[in-house]
Amino acid sequence: MKVLVTDPIADAGLERLEAAGHEVETAYEVEGDALLAAVSDANALVVRSGTEVTEAVFDAAPDLVIVGRAGIGVDNIDIDAATDHGVIVANAPQGNVRAAAEHTVAMAFATARSIPQAHARLRDGEWAKGDYLGTEVNAKTLGVVGLGRVGQEVAKKLDSLGMELVAYDPYISEDRAAQLGAELVDLDDCLDRADFLTVHTPLTPETEGLISEEELAQLEGGYVVNCARGGVVDEDALAEAVEDGVLAGAAVDVFADEPISPDNPLLDVEDVVVTPHLGASTEAAQENVATSTADQIVAAFAEEPVVNALNAPSIDESAFPRIEPYIGLAETAGKIATQLLDERIESIEVTYEGDIAEEDVELVTASAQKGVFQPLEWQVNAVNAPQIAEDRGVEVTESKTRQTDDFQSLVRVTVAGDDESVSVEGTLFTGDEPRIVRVDDYRVDAIPHGHMLVARNEDAPGVIGFIGTVLGDHDVNIAGMFNAREAHGREALTVYTLDEQVPDEAKEALESDERIIEARYIELNGAE
Structure with a gap:
């Protein structure tokens, strides 16, 4: 990853970034078009008060993940623009x-x-x-x-x-x-x-x-x-x-x-x-803000909590290991739910049951929103997902309960339109293995695996074999499947985890059979 530093910081910060394996480029006192050119391929930008980080900077830097301010004040950074572009802004409030x-x-x-x-x-x-x-x-x-x-x-x-x-x-x-x-x-x-x-x-x-x-x-x-x-x-x-x-x-x-x-x-x-802005000008303060900023950039690159993020959910480092597995689980549940809904999304509800309800889950909820919006082809991450929801009038609610019937912890993501809603529930099995355990009222046991097919069909002999044959005819390998039904002889739901994308021809062949009510392909982009 490339880190561009446009205002001088202590060598200790630069050395920490390099030790983490990142490329560090210094370009002090650049501004205007020179700044836009310098930041064009940067993954992180480190500034103090000298660099104006405007919307134009974010427009020019499509790969930017984080802007680190080596100090407290961030009035030189357009935080709204950063959020719109999904870029974390973090400062170093303790160092000086x-x-x-x-x-x-x-x-x-x-x-x-x-x-x-x-x-x-x-x-x-x-x-x-x-x-x-x-x-x-x-x-x-x-x-x-x-x-x-x-x-x-x-x-x-x-x-x-x-x-x-x-x-x-x-x-x-x-x-x-x-x-x-x-x-x-x-x-x-x-x-x-x-x-x-x-x-x-x-x-x-x-x-x-x-x-x-x-x-x-x-x-x-x-x-x-x-x-x-x-x-x-x-x-x-x-x-x-x-x-x-x-x-x-x-x-x-x-x-x-x-x-x-x-x-x-x-x-x-x-x-x-x-005095000429000497408040933070001590050797200890300069080293502290530099290393703090470097640590936050390293964390952002590793998709770990950025403890001083100003526009993104953050969490205490000691609590992160307890919620980390649920971040991907909530994102996956959101992706599945939104691709099963046929209407414009009006609301998102994220529900936590069991032990997870005791944790700070702001980052998990943001990840669920990211999962909901990502299949709609918006440029979205956990930074700007809450802003996207607000801008588009999507109501987001979060609820918690210590009560849970079957699992130690459960995360449920529900997306709703005007007339219908879809709920997807997930949990973790031994070794933090994510599982989708319910889709609406159907109990399943699916390991999310990059590509999925969710089929609603009549509960009749031969239907599962027919689906398998169609997928095989189109060179789609089934990695796993789970079948659930309302009651004998009524409607059933089957979740297939697949190694390949389902082509449109296969989907049309499935839905041409009167026993298949719906066959919905779910793209998880390799999420696990």
Whole structure:
């Protein structure tokens, strides 16, 4: 597999990819048509914040499996486009958490004690001891906007220094905030009470300009520290608030446009401390995000869980061995069900019974949807299958029960149209061998084997022999078969596993016999 790296990462990450047997190509600072050409045959793309991964990039890269972001922020990646193309987007949120938190704390002290300004004047020969009267953080109130991984780490560090903590984050519970020693409040209350405000949110349409002129006025006499993402804090408004004395100071590590323009107003304000996006710039952090990203790419190539996937179902690595065999089973059940349905699919239901119902099955359900949509010749995988269902108005439901009559675990995939539905049930036998054990009301015992024929016929002597003869006449070898019936003399259903595809002529010959109600060829594409 080919991995294209377009932003520099630590050598440890590159070495890990090469050790796994993958080809690594570096092409730093490519953009525009050069980027599209470079990514055209790539199976993975590794970026940091410098590369814009747009829809055009995904259009140009038909073999792309995963985009790995060696860091936290992914606002430079079009995740919707990635999902539409079935490409996993994964970041490395843990690798630089400590580094980013430490830089935030350092910036808070730097602005509160005017450290860079005093340093510069001393280097210029001025002993300006009387010009700087700093602010202690002890007994002050820290307002945290965004109590995610970095926000939590900053809160812990500054709480230990005697600060009171208030936090604004609409996506975290009060209990979790309380565990960190923080009071969860709305944004206005956070701004009104904070002496120091630190920002730790991603840049989204909702957070862009979140802290602007009105919000900064509520922080009168306080300090703002932004080491998260540029654009969350309005730079013009921040520069004006510090220049006019509304704020005592600010510290900024990230900017809306990077590298920063020489005429950025923040550069002209004495009491604003600026650094060139150094939050993750420690040796340990760079190695951590590089190796984490490499590990996720290796996992994606091996069709294993990508633990930090942002647009695909993921699962804890320790739980993966328990659900792994059911992924292929659910996909196969979905493929069979959709090829037996004669109507447009309106809904998909995936049901789990027994021990499997105790597991995190999001990835299994996505695989069932992949199986349902794949025979319709859509470009589908477990990444974009849920999005395909949503886009096409297909309702997807998932249900679980610990009750099961005959098997330790059972997976049932039901597809339905306006007037009919088809259910296919599967389980695992000894050694994780997949078996299809029921089609609608018919109990079967079929090993999925690449090609299948499902025949509904009268329960009469000679029918099975006739089907076997027709298949033999068309050079189709039967690998296995199982026959089930409603009751003696009524309708029966037979599942044949085959070594070859059933030609149209064979299917027509079967259905020309009045005893054959339906003969449906099922293509599993070699699924086992």
